[in-house]
Amino acid sequence: MADIAFRANAEDERIIRKALREGEQPSDVLRRALRLLQRDMWYERMFAGDLPGIELPDER
Numbered sequence: 001m002a003d004i005a006f007r008a009n010a011e012d013e014r015i016i017r018k019a020l021r022e023g024e025q026p027s028d029v030l031r032r033a034l035r036l037l038q039r040d041m042w043y044e045r046m047f048a049g050d051l052p053g054i055e056l057p058d059e060r
Contacts, residue, residue, distance in 0.1 A: 006030070 008016060008026075019029045 016026050016029050019032075020026070021028075
């Protein structure tokens with residue numbers, strides 16, 4: 001796996017600190033954020049009709 005560098009600015013650090021859960025590291029927050037972004041991208045594709053095999057209710 002490739003290393004990815006991320007240099008948080010002051011606002012990024014504030015958001016990360018606010019999102020930290022007990023026992024988490026900043027990398028855990030970023031990992032959760034990436035999963036949410038992945039889910040958001042999936043929903044966008046689904047509702048744009050780009051996912052094969054998925055029928056929207058009005059397409060039946």
